[in-house]
Amino acid sequence: MDHRAVDEDPFVDPVHPHPHSEERQRPVEDSTLIAGRTASLTLGTDSLIVLDEGFAQRKRWNCCGLLGNESKTTHAIPFYNILWAELSQFEISIRYARPTATDVVRVSTINYPIEKPDHPRAISWVEHLLDRAYGESQRKKRIKLLVNPFGGQGKAQKWYLRDIEPIFAAARCEIDLQKTQYRAHAVEIAEKLDVDAFDVIAACSGDGLPHEIINGLGKKADARRALRKIAVVQLPCGTGNAMSWNLNGSDSPSLAALAIVKGIKTPLDLVSITQGDRRTLSFLSQAVGIIADADLATEHLRWLGSARFTYGVLVRLLQKTVYPCDLAVKVVVATKAEVREHYRQALNDRSLPENHRGGPSSQAAGDENQNLRGLPELRYGTVNDALPEDWTLVPYDTMGNFWCGNMAFMAAQNNPFPGALPNDGCMDLVTIDGDISRWKAIQCVSGVETGKFFDMAHVNYRKISGYRIIPRDQQDGYISIDGERMPFEPFQAEVHRGLGTVLSKSGHVYEAPGVVSKNGESSSSLRA
Numbered sequence: 001m002d003h004r005a006v007d008e009d010p011f012v013d014p015v016h017p018h019p020h021s022e023e024r025q026r027p028v029e030d031s032t033l034i035a036g037r038t039a040s041l042t043l044g045t046d047s048l049i050v051l052d053e054g055f056a057q058r059k060r061w062n063c064c065g066l067l068g069n070e071s072k073t074t075h076a077i078p079f080y081n082i083l084w085a086e087l088s089q090f091e092i093s094i095r096y097a098r099p100t101a102t103d104v105v106r107v108s109t110i111n112y113p114i115e116k117p118d119h120p121r122a123i124s125w126v127e128h129l130l131d132r133a134y135g136e137s138q139r140k141k142r143i144k145l146l147v148n149p150f151g152g153q154g155k156a157q158k159w160y161l162r163d164i165e166p167i168f169a170a171a172r173c174e175i176d177l178q179k180t181q182y183r184a185h186a187v188e189i190a191e192k193l194d195v196d197a198f199d200v201i202a203a204c205s206g207d208g209l210p211h212e213i214i215n216g217l218g219k220k221a222d223a224r225r226a227l228r229k230i231a232v233v234q235l236p237c238g239t240g241n242a243m244s245w246n247l248n249g250s251d252s253p254s255l256a257a258l259a260i261v262k263g264i265k266t267p268l269d270l271v272s273i274t275q276g277d278r279r280t281l282s283f284l285s286q287a288v289g290i291i292a293d294a295d296l297a298t299e300h301l302r303w304l305g306s307a308r309f310t311y312g313v314l315v316r317l318l319q320k321t322v323y324p325c326d327l328a329v330k331v332v333v334a335t336k337a338e339v340r341e342h343y344r345q346a347l348n349d350r351s352l353p354e355n356h357r358g359g360p361s362s363q364a365a366g367d368e369n370q371n372l373r374g375l376p377e378l379r380y381g382t383v384n385d386a387l388p389e390d391w392t393l394v395p396y397d398t399m400g401n402f403w404c405g406n407m408a409f410m411a412a413q414n415n416p417f418p419g420a421l422p423n424d425g426c427m428d429l430v431t432i433d434g435d436i437s438r439w440k441a442i443q444c445v446s447g448v449e450t451g452k453f454f455d456m457a458h459v460n461y462r463k464i465s466g467y468r469i470i471p472r473d474q475q476d477g478y479i480s481i482d483g484e485r486m487p488f489e490p491f492q493a494e495v496h497r498g499l500g501t502v503l504s505k506s507g508h509v510y511e512a513p514g515v516v517s518k519n520g521e522s523s524s525s526l527r528a
């Protein structure tokens, strides 16, 4: 097949190429539906091409707000934006997410008459359009939707009704909405949820509710099966919205809703934290030191908005605060060069997402009995057990920042873990000494936003599968697990490959700039 012809001609349908030359001569005929006297609808390379003589006549009237110049007769709607299409007795109706601002989409509809004799062909054309619009994403998702009424400073419900619900309705998703009524209510809801009745559990909230939902599913008797079966997603209505930035590429509620409608089921590594006699699941990050302090000790400064965190970090940097601890780490990828290579291989790995689950001691794929059991056993034991034989406890008297991430973004433009991958069975660990110069420390803070952080010499970056941290010489302090405060006590962590499930745009990487390889290939060029 001549790929150049496809690339150059948006009317050629690349999914259904025409291997025989005589078929190649009629690509437009195959993918084009004649709609009324003056219009046609064509399945192009990555968009639906609407050719309508009426557009030119209606140019002063912004008829449907389709993409493109209103003086043209042709407009393109990306397949990604197509929400649904159906044929009634007289017409075809196509609903799509129309951009109305940089980060807002709204539902819009186009209708065209279809002559009765054309119906059989139109039925298969609609099916073909939906195939292109959804790809490997499941259609008509059944969504259990939790709204935190206090999310978004009380605006979560309003945002849901205005930005999210119309998109789900247009995409024919089934919604079962429930407001959370008290702290940790989402844990209870998820624990009792019939996971066979839903495909997705969505949180209209910050990152707190997804953390609670994952822990609720983890309490089920068949936790492994539940965490595998149902995808946990975020409809961003909080402050940081890290889950949405990583998986939906945005904190816009309407763009996130579209990303969830089109999301691909993706295994997600989860981390077991043991502290005292408790076991908690973490999906995002763990922090001890400056980051935990700057986040959790500045709650009273919420009026500062996103500047609260930066202020908290800078105050502690200027004071050269250190957080002494003992640390034992099970390293998987030891150097930054190896992290880059590890990331590059994952980018090029197009094997089925479901193959990225399991591990030596987690769920054995295909073993139904195993899958019905609770959480995987801990291969490194708990914080109360003796250290695994090949771990060594090292004293860090001047630890400034201990920060372990399972996702890349922690908030908008805050990407401290560019090497993080959804299901590589590793956590990304950043450690920084607290006695580096103030100037270097401030560079670190700006580096997280500019993308220079990873390459900075004083940033230690490794991929690991487990660790134990024992804070010492401090009366009290802050430990943050997914942004939630935990008791200031020793804890141990280990990762379970692909134990959880989310929906993502790509199915295999986060929506963050990854680590750039030394040969000049950026993650974005590899992605393309």
Ligand SMILES: Nc1ncnc2c1ncn2[C@@H]1O[C@H](COP(=O)(O)OP(=O)(O)OP(=O)(O)O)[C@@H](O)[C@H]1O
Pocket (backbone or CB within 6 Å): 148, 149, 150, 151, 152, 180, 181, 182, 183, 184, 185, 186, 204, 205, 206, 207, 208, 209, 210, 212, 237, 238, 239, 240, 241, 483
């Ligand atoms: N009705 C309610 N009353 C009190 N607390 C609630 C209620 N519903 C949810 N919560 C609690 O609110 C907390 C915050 O939830 P949310 O997911 O919005 O996260 P957040 O990450 O803290 O938000 P932000 O990103 O704004 O910091 C959770 O601990 C949750 O248990």
